[in-house]
Amino acid sequence: MKTLAIKNLSKTYFDAYQGAHVTAVRDVSLNVNQGEFVAVVGPSGCGKTTVLNMIAGFIPNSGGEILLDGRAVSGPGPERGVVFQSHALFPWKTVLDNVGFGPKMRGKPKAECDTIAREYIALAGLSHAEDRYPNELSGGMQQRVGVARALANHPDILLMDEPFASVDAQTRMTLQEELTRIWQERRPTILFITHDVPEAVFLADRVIVLSKGTVLDEIVIDLPRPRVWDDLIEDDAFKTLSARVLQKVRSA
């Protein structure tokens, strides 16, 4: 279990061909406590994925620091699981092997990997497709494989980049509820990027609104848990909070 402390983080992409600099992240400071569920929302292109990539250790930061339990991040690690916006499935592995990849890397025997993988594949509603290759899946199915793959590895920190964007309303609700269930059971620290404001409010303890590479606002979601859609959908507190976040995003 880990706490995440981000201080004055910034990132500038340099285009060597045009000599142009693009500042994707200007100045982000953020603390995520151990076991906390934080959602990040913000306009397209405001730097969400870039922040996530830096936390995951995929790209170096240009300034500031990222501390994981007080130690600076230097490269990716299995304690930080990532769900990619672009899915990033291994085209040469079946659904089963994609999802079982994490356990396999931990040296688990094949049979155990498969058992674990099947559990999460079932959770993602893909049991019928476990032997297919990614190119034979629909967009939403691919995305769900990506989610299952990250979850199956039981990371301490989950970094999720719009994990349910291509999933239908019904499946999405199920997945959201499953995710909160898993989170409450195991208590990983979660950083969850989304464009769906109700989703952010439903899931998170705190919603961070990012805008133009900086933190615009932070809204604490003090709705009681466990949260279930059937209860919340007509809940006034939920609606008020959603409206508040939405308004923040629209002003971003």
Next chain:
Amino acid sequence: MKTLAIKNLSKTYFDAYQGAHVTAVRDVSLNVNQGEFVAVVGPSGCGKTTVLNMIAGFIPNSGGEILLDGRAVSGPGPERGVVFQSHALFPWKTVLDNVGFGPKMRGKPKAECDTIAREYIALAGLSHAEDRYPNELSGGMQQRVGVARALANHPDILLMDEPFASVDAQTRMTLQEELTRIWQERRPTILFITHDVPEAVFLADRVIVLSKGTVLDEIVIDLPRPRVWDDLIEDDAFKTLSARVLQKVRSA
């Protein structure tokens, strides 16, 4: 301007390696009138993209027929513009050249292509990024380029596959309103796949609910036009329709 008639359409994917057949589309019949705006919703993996790919002429159908103004579809054509679920931008072209590709193919001079492209890039809110290559864009920006590219070609029929899935709430609303504006101006026939039920209701004349490769239901959206979010968001008719569609999707 075109009408689209789909009769008993079916599609079976054959996996030569496992000898397995996957029936993605079982039996879809659907008529879309000239200038009509039809939204398609349905669970992930129910065959929406497959139907769209067949209409676009990208893959052959296994059974049934697709008629465009009475003539069977045989391959892609510029009168049917497509927004891809996977964006499908040309990595070797800048945003400007991606969007200007359609006009260029119509033999327009470079200057005119650029003017047209800039107009749609501005509409997608990407004027600041017109010289970047796709790999330098965020996920949502890529998706918007895909939308702009399809619109800039002024097709008679627009086939859009979850075009706003990775776009933030605010930008999405703007794009939805822009799309209705363009549609009302030029009246293309639109087939719009989405997972966002309010989006489907806001945009469409009719919402088709697809399930397991067949049409489960059709809901006519008789809300008056022009539609604006500020009016509709609290509108009761809108809410009732949304709830009805959502309930259909959840039962699918």
Next chain:
Amino acid sequence: MASRLSSTLLFILPLAVLVAVWAVIVASFDVNPRIFPSVPAVWNAFVEAIRDGTLIQHVGASLGRIAVGTVLAILVAVPLGIAMGVNKIVADFLNPPLRFFSVLAGIAWIPIATLWFGYGFGAITFVIFNAVFFVVTYNTLLGVSTIPKPVRNAAASLGAGPWAMLTEVLLPGALPNIVTGIRTGLGFAWRGLIAAEMIATNVGLGYMLFVARDFYRTEVIVMGMIVIGIIWLLIDRLVLAPLERRTIERWGMVRAT
């Protein structure tokens, strides 16, 4: 500018190390010049060949032949590879003969190529063509096949005709592989040239090596090898590498190194 210079230095460094190793080994083991020449001997041979102007003639002649053969090969191979990548019927028909002919060495062709294309320039060009053609074809074919289907579909539904599809989608999409094909092919073109210049010539690097070999002038052989290597490095560095940087790396299709 400074980074340009340092990258050039970095590029030269490994080669310089190689020369140093060579110098040390030859000096410390007192290697017989018939077995391997010393660095100064090769340098002297180089200076002399420059001074009497023969080297320039040889290089000029060889470069001309390489250029004609390679350009012809690329002009035929790229369209062919693309046609095969796009059309299954073409691929099915051409694949067997291509596979068959791809292993037939240039020198084996010489007697027959001479009959068809004439002795001298024609036959030499054919041998070089033969060295470049197959690699570029296969790499182009692979390049076209790895373009994601949706990208081609996108172009088609934006109204791209066959020509636009070729120039706007297939060529740039296959470019990473085409460049690698040309890189491999050009290397073999040099080898083919050396073999082919044994015939009907009195000028060219291959000819120079051939005559040197007959008189055990290993310093000329090694000098010729180095000249070929350096010319090739220059071509790669001044033409292919910048092309790669400006296109496929720029577009994010391959990672920069």
Next chain:
Amino acid sequence: MNVLLPIWSGYVRLTTRFPIVQTLVPFIPVIALWWIVSAAEVFPKVFFPGPVEVWKSFVSLTYKGILPDYLEDSLIRLAVGALCGIALGIPLGILIGVSKRAHTALWPVVLFFQAIGDIAWLPILLIWFGFGLTTMTFVIVYTVMFPVIFNTVLGVRSVPLDLFRAAQSLGASKFAILKEVTLPGALPNIITGLRNGLGFGWRALIATEIIVGTSGIGFLMFDARRAGSVVEIMLGMIILGTLWYIVDAWILAPIERATGQRWGTVQK
């Protein structure tokens, strides 16, 4: 066009029934042309023998037992050389593709040596290693290696970055990444590299057998050529082409179908 269509569809049906037809039919025009040109004596028969002459020489050499022996020798040499070349080329290519430092140190050297032909090396090699399998192996390895390296490097460099990242954040070790991501990702390119490399390996074999061998298909071809007989050259070419065809069609193409095409990373 309307006449051609049924013929064509008949042909397609035939090829799906008997795939061998698909292999053989494209050679019909080639052989027919060869036959016509040689029979018309456009060139004197001695310089351009026809299929019949080549067939006769095939029969007589097979009968004498020369051909099978030579074939065996050539194949063993090629196999040894090709295996070593692949065993060197793929790891080197991956190393250069993966590590910036390795790229800096090795790339210029690799480029440099690529252009220096095997034939230029031969005199020196002969003195170093003598006349024998070592020299031949060296030349074949030298030839096979470069296309394999170049294509492997390209393959490695075009694996999407996110896949490496995904593997890393799932806890994959360096070796696991190599095995699970880099290799399969680069595989389509590696196979094309093998195709090019092995193709040139055959060529190199022929070139060395001329000088180094006392047997082998290359030796056969050039021994005959030294005596001015073109028939054996043509025979040798046909044998080489056929053998390679078999290797490509039975080994490389099936691998291609089972990997890149299966995964959808390469279109069919």
Next chain:
Amino acid sequence: QELVKLKAGMVTGIDQIGLPIALERGFFEKHGLDVTIARPYPTGVDALNALQAGESDMVQVGVPMIGAVLRGMDLVALGNFSGSATKLGADATLALIAREGAGINKGDLKSLKGKKIAASFGTINHLYILALIEKAGLKVDEVTLVNTPPPDMTVALLAKGIDGFVSWDPWPIVALKDVPGAIEVIRGGDVISYLGFNVALRPWVDKNGPTVEKFLAAVSEADKWMRANPKQAAQVATRWIPGLKPDVAEAAMQFNIQQADRRLSAQNFRALWAAQDVLSRLGTIKSTFDVNKHIDAKHIVKVMKEKPELFSDLPPIPDAVAIKDGFVFKP
């Protein structure tokens, strides 16, 4: 009697055929040797490389010996497989062939002016054409010489890529037979001395004097048999040179036996010296060596003395060029 083992190498060429004849007809065994013929090497350079690599003890080469010696290979010429010990000019196995319509006339060397002639550079061919050009009173740069390996010469002629070529047999004979309209401009003409030595490395020679003599005796006997039985000798050639047709072999053998003379005399010294002289004047080689150091005639002289019957059908060596005690060649 224990047979002495010896590995000999040859180059595929009809003039080298004395070696396999000695093997086939049992002359080596008769003289106490067990010889294996390593392989037919494609060129003299390859043969010398094989000698260096220890793959052969003794090989038969001509001009390539010059380059090798200059680059420090300590070679010794022990006998002569083709050439003449009696007269200075010996080139009956060489000819200049022209194609029809090239404007080169039979017997008219002056008509070579401005023509493109193929030769294999660095071989005896090269020396031959240079001598022909000189004989015609032309300058070297008045004729375009191009390098071509002998097997490609006939097809080059047919394809009109060259106007003519010089080469050793069987190529002139093959060309006259296979290339329509080809003409023999000149054959031989005694313009140069053929070079063709049995060579070995000095350390080996120093240790194996008796073996060398047995070898020379055996091949001398083979030469004599060949001179007496050219038709049968031609048949042997077709076995050792695959693809060589019998009629061509027979025609070539007629010229070959005119030069099959294993003996050494001052003429052979002069031939080697003259070749060096031409090549260094041409700039092809930068220095020369003393031929006395690299021709060791004592073994063959001993054979000639002890077994005169092996040479009885050859014209006697004139006294002026015969090798006697204390012989030193001076140009």
